Amino acid sequence: MSKPKSEIPKPRLLVVDDEEGLRTLLEAVFTAEGFAVDVAAGGEEAFRLALRREYAVVLMDMMLPGMNGMEAIRAIEMARPGQKFVIVTAYRDVGDVRRFSAGHRRIPVMEKPFKIDELVALMKKENRRRSAVSRRRKADN
Amino acid sequence: MLNFTRKTLLVFITSYGGPTALRNLLPRIPRLLPVPVIIAQHLPRHYVRVYMDEIRSLARMPLVMAKDGDTIAPGRILFCPGGRHSEVQMITKPRLRVMPEEGYRSSFIPCFDLLLSSAAQALGSGVIAVIMTGLSKDGVEGLQRIRALGGATIAQSPETCEVAEMPLNAIKAGAAERVVPLDGIMDEIFRVMNPTVDLVKQVQKRHGERR
Numbered sequence: 001m002s003k004p005k006s007e008i009p010k011p012r013l014l015v016v017d018d019e020e021g022l023r024t025l026l027e028a029v030f031t032a033e034g035f036a037v038d039v040a041a042g043g044e045e046a047f048r049l050a051l052r053r054e055y056a057v058v059l060m061d062m063m064l065p066g067m068n069g070m071e072a073i074r075a076i077e078m079a080r081p082g083q084k085f086v087i088v089t090a091y092r093d094v095g096d097v098r099r100f101s102a103g104h105r106r107i108p109v110m111e112k113p114f115k116i117d118e119l120v121a122l123m124k125k126e127n128r129r130r131s132a133v134s135r136r137r138k139a140d141n
Numbered sequence: 142m143l144n145f146t147r148k149t150l151l152v153f154i155t156s157y158g159g160p161t162a163l164r165n166l167l168p169r170i171p172r173l174l175p176v177p178v179i180i181a182q183h184l185p186r187h188y189v190r191v192y193m194d195e196i197r198s199l200a201r202m203p204l205v206m207a208k209d210g211d212t213i214a215p216g217r218i219l220f221c222p223g224g225r226h227s228e229v230q231m232i233t234k235p236r237l238r239v240m241p242e243e244g245y246r247s248s249f250i251p252c253f254d255l256l257l258s259s260a261a262q263a264l265g266s267g268v269i270a271v272i273m274t275g276l277s278k279d280g281v282e283g284l285q286r287i288r289a290l291g292g293a294t295i296a297q298s299p300e301t302c303e304v305a306e307m308p309l310n311a312i313k314a315g316a317a318e319r320v321v322p323l324d325g326i327m328d329e330i331f332r333v334m335n336p337t338v339d340l341v342k343q344v345q346k347r348h349g350e351r352r
Contacts, residue, residue: 046190051160051195059322079160081276081304 011056011127013037016072017047017088018064026059026119035127043072050076054137055083057126059119062089062097070100077104084130086122088112148293148334149267150213150235150260151176154253154283156183157189158303160192162323164199166273169327170218173341174199176218176269178218179227179237179260181251183275186224193220208221209239221251228259235263249279259282266291269333271326272317275307276296284316293333294318297326 003020013035015026023039030037038055040046050058058076062069069087076083085104089097090112101107108122151174155162159182166178170178190206197204200218204252207219207227213235221227221237226245228238231265257280260268267284274297280283284294292301296317299305301324311317331342 044187045186047191048195051192071185071187074185075191077249078157078182078184079192081157 009104010034010036011131012038013123013127014038014040014046014049014055014058016040016043016059016064017061018042018060029116029120030123033124035123043069043075046072047075047079050083051079054080056130057084057086057123059086059088059123062087070097073100073104073107084126086110086119086126088114088119118125147267148269149174149264150229150269151330152177152257152260152268152270153178153180153273154219154257154270154280155181155273156249156279156304156307158274159183161303162274162297165195165323166326167196167204167218168201168274170201171341171345174202175215175341175344177213177215177235178202179213179221179229179256180218181221181253181256183229183249183251183277183279184223186222186250189220189223189224207237207239211237211239213237220289221256224250226251226255228255229263230259231263231280247279249277249323253280258286261286261290261292261331264292269295269296269330271297271330272308273323273326274302274304274309276304277307278310280307281311281314284311285314288316288318293296295326295329295333296320298322 012118013030015023017023018041027037027039038049040049060069060073085107087107087109094111097109101109110119155352203217204220205217207221211219213263224242226240230236230238245252257270270287273285288294294317296308296311298320299309299324302308319329
């Protein structure tokens with residue numbers, strides 16, 4: 001028998017962005033969309049959170065102070081191989097980000113400024129892809 | 142510290158999936174282990190310290206970030222720093238040389254082949270090396286060198302790895318003398334190190350292990 005909807009744990013997102021206003025906004029948006037949401041202001045904090053718990057999808061801003069978003073993704077991937085990411089970027093050279101994405105299982109990239117509906121749709125899509133992968137893994141085991 | 146074993150260094154190398162696997166392994170390394178321990182994990186430069194802060198409380202012996210010139214001695218775990226290469230040298234005592242990434246040509250930082258080959262060169266058959274979860278071929282040549290010089294080599298069994306390629310590559314190359322599940326790695330090391338560790342375990346059982 002399937003569990004009542006209230007007992008099913010919400011998929012958890014990690015939103016990493018150094019702009020506090022944007023973090024707060026995205027936290028509110030994704031919470032309203034049925035996700036549990038953690039936020040981090042930088043790569044180091046994001047890595048620490050990812051060591052402690054699994055996230056369905058990590059939304060990573062590329063322009064982080066000090067250690068950039070690419071390094072943060074590399075570190076989180078070491079701890080959580082197969083982690084799903086979505087990159088948001090305001091980089092002037094988006095080409096660098098796209099090359100990085102291509103070398104990392106084609107992480108979806110969304111340029112700032114973005115449309116919130118498109119970002120929500122993309123996060124939901126990545127969460128579905130991740131759920132399908134974990135279902136296949138369970139079936140294989 | 143009692144050391145009847147001829148083993149003089151224990152090295153763990155790990156890459157993708159390592160941060161989780163090491164959480165499982167660290168509490169199993171006894172405080173009184175009479176052999177120096179080195180851990181190397183592929184991680185971007187600044188994240189090694191963050192990771193160490195997260196796992197320090199799990200270790201029974203002091204876990205320290207290795208510095209250039211550190212003596213390799215029992216009683217602490219040296220964790221190789223990020224963004225730099227590490228190699229073992231014998232300068233009256235075994236020491237760790239830590240060098241900038243430009244100091245050695247490798248796609249991997251720290252380079253496991255360099256670390257393990259140098260350990261084999263410096264300490265010969267005294268080395269025990271363990272290759273754990275990861276994606277690359279880094280470390281396979283180093284393990285082969287250790288094996289060729291009489292050291293012990295252990296691979297985490299692929300089915301217990303988050304990412305199996307690294308130990309699989311070692312197994313395929315004949316570089317892994319023993320293959321054991323993650324949970325059994327320390328017991329396998331105790332078997333290699335007998336009889337010293339057996340004594341240490343007896344003492345710990347008698348007096349209880351204080352963390």
